Amino acid sequence: MKRVLGLLLIAMMVMSLMPVALAADSGLSGTITYWYTADESNPNDLSAVWHKKNIELFEQQNPNVKIEATVIADGNDYLTKITTEMAAGNAPDVFRTWLTGRLEPFVTAGRVMPLNDLLANTPALQEVISQDAISLATFGDKFYALPLLSSGEMVFYNKKIFADNGIAVPTSYDEFMKACETLKAAGVLPVAMGGKDVWPCSIPYMMIFDRLNGPDLYKEVVLGKTAKFDDPAFIAAGEKFQEMVKAGVFSAECNAISYSDATTSFAQGKAAMIFDGSWQTSYYGKELGDNAGFFNFPMIEGGKGSANNWLKNYDDAYAISANTQNKAAAEAFLAFMFSKDRQKEFGEYGNILAVKNVELDQSKVLPLMTDIASAFAGSDYFEIPWDNPLGTNIGTEVNVTCQGIIAGQDVAGLFAKLQKTAQLEWE
Amino acid sequence: MEQMLRDKKVIALFVLPAILLFCMFTLAPLVASLGLSFFKWDLLSPMKYIGLRNFENLLTLDDIFLQSVLNTIHYLLLSVVLQIPMAYLLAVLLTQGRRFDKGFRNIIFVPVTLSGTAVALMFYFIYHPEVGLLNNFIRLFAGSSYSHGWLADPNAAMFCVCVAVAWQFVGYHMVIFITGMTSISGDILEAAQIDGASRWKTVWHIITPLMKPVIKVSLVLITTSSLKVFDSVFVLTGGGPVHATEVMASHMYNKSFFQLRYGYGSAIGFLLFILCVVCSWIISSAFRDKE
Amino acid sequence: MQRQRTKKHVRKSDFVRYGFLGFYGVMIVYPLLFTLMSSFKTNQEIFSTPWALPQSLSLHFYIRLFTEFNMQSYLLNSLFYATVVCLVGLVVTTTAAYAIGRMRWKLSKVALGLLMTGLMVPMHAIIVPLYILTTRIGVTNRMALMLIFITNTIPVSTFMIIGFLKGIPREIEESAVIDGCSIPRAFVSIVCPMLKPTLATVTIFNFLSVWNDLLLSLIFLNEETQKTLQLGIVRFKNAFYTDYNILLSGIIVGVLPSILVYLFMSEKIISGISAGAIKG
Numbered sequence: 001m002k003r004v005l006g007l008l009l010i011a012m013m014v015m016s017l018m019p020v021a022l023a024a025d026s027g028l029s030g031t032i033t034y035w036y037t038a039d040e041s042n043p044n045d046l047s048a049v050w051h052k053k054n055i056e057l058f059e060q061q062n063p064n065v066k067i068e069a070t071v072i073a074d075g076n077d078y079l080t081k082i083t084t085e086m087a088a089g090n091a092p093d094v095f096r097t098w099l100t101g102r103l104e105p106f107v108t109a110g111r112v113m114p115l116n117d118l119l120a121n122t123p124a125l126q127e128v129i130s131q132d133a134i135s136l137a138t139f140g141d142k143f144y145a146l147p148l149l150s151s152g153e154m155v156f157y158n159k160k161i162f163a164d165n166g167i168a169v170p171t172s173y174d175e176f177m178k179a180c181e182t183l184k185a186a187g188v189l190p191v192a193m194g195g196k197d198v199w200p201c202s203i204p205y206m207m208i209f210d211r212l213n214g215p216d217l218y219k220e221v222v223l224g225k226t227a228k229f230d231d232p233a234f235i236a237a238g239e240k241f242q243e244m245v246k247a248g249v250f251s252a253e254c255n256a257i258s259y260s261d262a263t264t265s266f267a268q269g270k271a272a273m274i275f276d277g278s279w280q281t282s283y284y285g286k287e288l289g290d291n292a293g294f295f296n297f298p299m300i301e302g303g304k305g306s307a308n309n310w311l312k313n314y315d316d317a318y319a320i321s322a323n324t325q326n327k328a329a330a331e332a333f334l335a336f337m338f339s340k341d342r343q344k345e346f347g348e349y350g351n352i353l354a355v356k357n358v359e360l361d362q363s364k365v366l367p368l369m370t371d372i373a374s375a376f377a378g379s380d381y382f383e384i385p386w387d388n389p390l391g392t393n394i395g396t397e398v399n400v401t402c403q404g405i406i407a408g409q410d411v412a413g414l415f416a417k418l419q420k421t422a423q424l425e426w427e
Numbered sequence: 428m429e430q431m432l433r434d435k436k437v438i439a440l441f442v443l444p445a446i447l448l449f450c451m452f453t454l455a456p457l458v459a460s461l462g463l464s465f466f467k468w469d470l471l472s473p474m475k476y477i478g479l480r481n482f483e484n485l486l487t488l489d490d491i492f493l494q495s496v497l498n499t500i501h502y503l504l505l506s507v508v509l510q511i512p513m514a515y516l517l518a519v520l521l522t523q524g525r526r527f528d529k530g531f532r533n534i535i536f537v538p539v540t541l542s543g544t545a546v547a548l549m550f551y552f553i554y555h556p557e558v559g560l561l562n563n564f565i566r567l568f569a570g571s572s573y574s575h576g577w578l579a580d581p582n583a584a585m586f587c588v589c590v591a592v593a594w595q596f597v598g599y600h601m602v603i604f605i606t607g608m609t610s611i612s613g614d615i616l617e618a619a620q621i622d623g624a625s626r627w628k629t630v631w632h633i634i635t636p637l638m639k640p641v642i643k644v645s646l647v648l649i650t651t652s653s654l655k656v657f658d659s660v661f662v663l664t665g666g667g668p669v670h671a672t673e674v675m676a677s678h679m680y681n682k683s684f685f686q687l688r689y690g691y692g693s694a695i696g697f698l699l700f701i702l703c704v705v706c707s708w709i710i711s712s713a714f715r716d717k718e
Numbered sequence: 719m720q721r722q723r724t725k726k727h728v729r730k731s732d733f734v735r736y737g738f739l740g741f742y743g744v745m746i747v748y749p750l751l752f753t754l755m756s757s758f759k760t761n762q763e764i765f766s767t768p769w770a771l772p773q774s775l776s777l778h779f780y781i782r783l784f785t786e787f788n789m790q791s792y793l794l795n796s797l798f799y800a801t802v803v804c805l806v807g808l809v810v811t812t813t814a815a816y817a818i819g820r821m822r823w824k825l826s827k828v829a830l831g832l833l834m835t836g837l838m839v840p841m842h843a844i845i846v847p848l849y850i851l852t853t854r855i856g857v858t859n860r861m862a863l864m865l866i867f868i869t870n871t872i873p874v875s876t877f878m879i880i881g882f883l884k885g886i887p888r889e890i891e892e893s894a895v896i897d898g899c900s901i902p903r904a905f906v907s908i909v910c911p912m913l914k915p916t917l918a919t920v921t922i923f924n925f926l927s928v929w930n931d932l933l934l935s936l937i938f939l940n941e942e943t944q945k946t947l948q949l950g951i952v953r954f955k956n957a958f959y960t961d962y963n964i965l966l967s968g969i970i971v972g973v974l975p976s977i978l979v980y981l982f983m984s985e986k987i988i989s990g991i992s993a994g995a996i997k998g
Contacts, residue, residue: 040787040953040954070940070941081937084846087470109469195668197665256554400669407669441817446829453870456845456847459850520738533981533984537980540976540977540980544951548753550749655838658932693843696843
């Protein structure tokens with residue numbers, strides 16, 4: 001009798017363990033919603049393909065999980081949609097978000113989940129996520145998003161045009177201006193600029209500002225959000241920038257040209273240079289081949305900033321909603337996106353990764369991209385493009401100020417207006 | 428007959444569906460939005476009541492808002508001037524029963540069928556400094572020194588936007604006028620013909636007075652849609668250069684969604700609403716005596 | 719209206735008239751032709767030779783729209799939404815316009831004022847409360863979108879129909895009533911046919927407002943299977959890169975149904991006019 005009972009007990013234990021054993025293969029279940037941004041028509045940007053594959057592969061590995069995806073191509077449209085969704089109290093489980101000043105409202109409102117536990121519990125993630133990358137998503141002692149992309153801003157140049165005109169990569173501001181003069185005389189547009197979209201106008205300004213002043217004032221005003229735009233340093237940098245504009249470095253009507261048109265112009269060899277970001281590396285690499293090169297803006301005589309200070313950023317970050325109904329699946333999917341295999345594929349599609357320790361098949365990667373990545377790695381100091389930490393109001397107004405400088409408006413007046421807006425915002 | 432026109436059951440049957448839908452999906456959100464203008468809300472955290480502070484800031488401290496109001500009124504005046512007379516003229520010309528009338532009417536209406544984004548894209552190309560049609564024509568006839576960055580010029584940008592919008596919507600108002608003109612009884616027009624009146628006399632003395640209700644419809648529609656304009660401007664210029672074409676609706680969009688100040692944005696919406704009501708009331712009063 | 723027999727000799731005023739109309743016609747057609755031609759060009763061609771004829775007229779991009787980008791599904795969705803909204807909207811707004819414009823009741827002016835405020839409402843201002851409302855009452859996605867579209871047709875349509883109703887003399891209904899018709903009967907059998915040009919005009923405008931809508935579709939639709947044509951086209955335009963030929967092809971594909979609907983409706987306008995004229 002005891003033996004029968006004993007056997008029965010063992011049988012029951014085995015039977016109760018079986019579902020657990022079976023479930024261990026696909027422990028996750030349920031549905032998660034996933035909102036992301038991707039441009040499906042851009043042949044140089046395969047991230048749309050990558051995202052779709054993420055979903056396919058994850059669902060294959062976890063047959064009881066269903067992912068409902070929503071994809072939007074345009075950043076503004078995405079912003080409108082996600083904020084409306086949040087306002088209604090819903091939020092997608094896993095969604096694309098921003099960093100620093102643009103992530104802050106979500107964190108303060110408690111709408112995104114801290115990811116510290118996820119990182120602590122997932123050794124695979126610890127191998128690839130760098131402190132630097134999550135620093136821009138950190139508030140207090142927790143971080144809230146994982147960026148996919150590492151991006152930086154620099155000057156791309158067309159090697160052939162330079163060679164044809166006997167120009168070497170400029171090592172000082174004066175050399176840069178001389179090069180532009182030579183180009184103009186030869187009838188070539190020195191720098192393509194898409195002023196219509198406003199934010200490209202700020203890139204040369206931020207670089208000039210750094211070369212003249214070094215990082216201290218930037219730390220105080222931009223990172224520290226102190227309203228000091230009437231400081232003569234800002235105006236002096238603005239005037240130097242306007243010098244460039246008046247010397248005809250950009251086209252006189254560049255404020256009427258969109259950013260994407262300016263990039264096409266450079267890619268088709270119609271301009272010698274463009275102040276742009278590393279996200280275009282694939283595009284320029286493909287269109288210009290070996291003729292695509294880059295350099296960081298050179299130092300300015302008498303200035304405090306080194307030519308090895310780079311404008312760098314992280315972008316395309318993903319977060320998990322604080323109210324997610326399916327935390328396990330959401331976390332697993334996010335971790336999956338950042339697994340070595342998926343990241344390797346993402347990198348080979350022509351993106352500079354925010355993660356570390358992922359070996360890419362060099363034959364698939366453009367040498368230009370590898371060069372840029374090493375330049376970032378060896379830099380002296382990083383500034384984040386200002387409109388990120390400054391937040392959406394002042395950030396945009398700084399960009400608009402730069403657009404005004406290009407339009408030839410009075411520099412002191414522009415900064416006075418900016419100062420007034422900043423005081424209103426921060427005091 | 429009079430009694431039948433007062434039949435409550437028929438009235439209710441006819442009017443309630445519209446009223447109910449309207450109250451639920453337009454009026455309720457409108458009231459909510461007006462209410463929100465007294466709060467501070469970033470769409471993410473709970474709302475905070477702040478009374479009239481949004482309005483105070485708007486009217487005294489927000490330079491961009493004040494400029495956007497001026498820009499919006501500028502846009503309205505330009506739109507009315509560019510669209511209504513032309514639409515009326517075209518309607519007069521194309522209801523004479525002449526050859527090709529139908530063809531012209533159809534061609535002129537085609538732009539109305541396009542989306543605002545499509546038209547903005549087209550005109551972005553037309554105004555393009557390098558490859559644009561306008562500059563190419565100018566270079567052909569007047570020399571390259573006159574070629575210009577139209578959308579980059581704060582003084583010209585608004586006019587250029589209004590031309591693009593007028594290109595699209597003249598056909599809309601033309602169709603409204605044509606529908607009105609063709610509804611005028613043939614007898615009256617025949618009588619005028621028999622009396623020997625020329626076309627222009629007929630238009631001025633007979634058709635136009637009878638068209639007053641239709642003209643009112645057109646004016647109210649163009650006024651309200653111009654005051655609320657968003658797509659056509661935003662896609663073409665983004666509100667630039669340097670806020671030269673920032674209209675109230677684009678400023679509201681930036682504040683509400685981009686800067687996450689939904690209460691403040693709602694306050695702008697409230698003022699925009701009031702502006703529309705005032706302008707419509709002015710137009711209605713101007714036309715009331717004539718009825 | 720009887721057609722005048724065109725005189726044999728051409729008058730000076732005809733030159734002016736046709737000259738003006740011809741010039742205006744060219745101003746309209748040229749940009750459209752430009753868009754059509756550009757949709758056959760590569761990005762390279764568009765920027766180097768924008769005003770030249772395209773090098774090849776291959777339908778390559780158009781085909782890609784359907785094979786790669788699911789354009790047919792978007793087209794059908796847009797068509798479905800637009801048709802439903804136009805039909806329901808027509809019924810709802812015409813009856814309301816008649817009640818307000820013709821029937822006698824104390825609150826008619828109030829109702830009119832109420833519906834007119836709909837003209838003054840900026841959509842971006844109410845989108846968030848509207849979305850919250852629909853999620854709270856449990857109406858989602860497509861249903862919500864269509865109900866909102868129908869509601870949005872109300873102000874403009876009733877306003878227009880009431881305006882044109884004024885041009886129809888009351889004697890029409892009076893004689894019908896004398897003959898034993900009820901008001902609803904008179905409305906349906908007599909007034910509506912006379913309103914045909916107006917109703918056709920209103921239908922075109924409503925169709926276009928649904929067909930070309932972007933904001934509402936963006937907010938309310940999540941699933942690919944429900945998305946509209948405009949959402950499909952917008953996939954090709956983003957901040958960093960614009961593949962103009964796919965985008966322009968999408969625009970052309972989007973505009974063709976609108977033109978067809980317009981041509982169809984404008985026939986109705988013409989036939990409605992002749993019917994009205996016969997009565998004398």
